[in-house]
Amino acid sequence: MSARRTDHSGIVIIGLGRFGCHLAGSLTQLGHEVLAVDRSPDRVQRWSAQLDRVVQADGTEEAALRQLGVTDFDRVVVAIGASVEASVLSVLALAELGVPQIWARATSEKHAKILASVGAHHVVFPEAETGERVAHLIVSRMLDFIEFGDDFAIAKVPVPSSLIGRPLRDLVPTERYGVMVVGAKLPGERFRYAGPETVLMPESVLIVEGTIDQVQRFATLS
Template sequence: MKRQFAVIGLGRFGSSVARTLFSMGYDVLAVDVDGERVQDLAKDVTHAVQGDAREEETLRAVGIRNFDVVVVAIGQDIQSSILITVLLKELGVKCVVAKAQNELHAKVLYKVGADKVVFPERDMGARLARNMVAANILDYIQLSPDYSIVEVATSENWEGKTLRELNLRARFGINVLAIKRDKKLIVAPGAEDLLHKGDILVVVGSNANIDQLERV
């Protein structure tokens, strides 16, 4: 059965999440108190509803507990994001992903039941900084303060070599999760997989080890 998502708060972050999930084929409910925002997004999601998610009646009316994941994309109004997170968990939502403004906000969100907290502005800033200083790092996702997943462009001296020959795990403490080759994704590649020109490695490791890899 196809997973269902709800996004509460249709600012730039919330709208982007909602549109992306819908474009990937998922059912998406979008909720915001601002009717203009709801109208703007109506054609890009399954359902768009104007309502105040701080009211329990609103959340019940849209059947919020039936959604697999609810994203609380409200960042500026910290009090509202916390209240909505509390209501969602009390109503039985299994997974709540909430946007935080800062570390203190994040701690409170976790305390009241958020399953995952994200920092869109901070994470995008970190991605941009890494992409600017490391030409071979194409994308960057921070898993925790110490670990990340990155996409690494294959350098010329890696071409024609196997993963065994590169031995990235022993040299850098990096694990290769996949190889992206044109439109093909090779998941969990083997030690004898050969790297071609234009290949992109999807790797996971500590930020310290990734920093070393960037200098290769």
């Protein structure tokens, strides 16, 4: 079976474990065509009704990947987590095929170094990233939290009661708290960009950005 395409919008997912199947489903919902590959016939059968194209094949074999037309795709994600050896061999095969963007799931720092050394361009730690994010949510009033590199974060927080009823121009949150309020959702309205004239109302939700410590401190204001 070949998955050859005339454009480069599709994405290949190798491995339909818990992470791979959720990733494939999310990409499909976002409007991307997904070619999912797994060596397990049970997994292929289970997901064939929910995903566009699911193929039973060995994602570690260069010849099998070439036959599927994987070289016609710009982005391939190696989502294998149960076997370090299989994930490394899959990345190596994709690198030999010259795939432009190889994303790979790692289960440890050592695993990540090996993946990078054999050709992965992007390495992700889904379990670690999810655990850290949930930890921030548990110990704070934040409703959502995204951490970026270099100690930078964006968070969704309920408006502190001490800021209610005043425009951001008077509150100067950047000077007082070190964070920038970039968006606000007033009661009954949609999220919108926040400006100097934005007045924070009770039950508003804010999107703020700053260092991790600054965002955490702002989320503790009452």
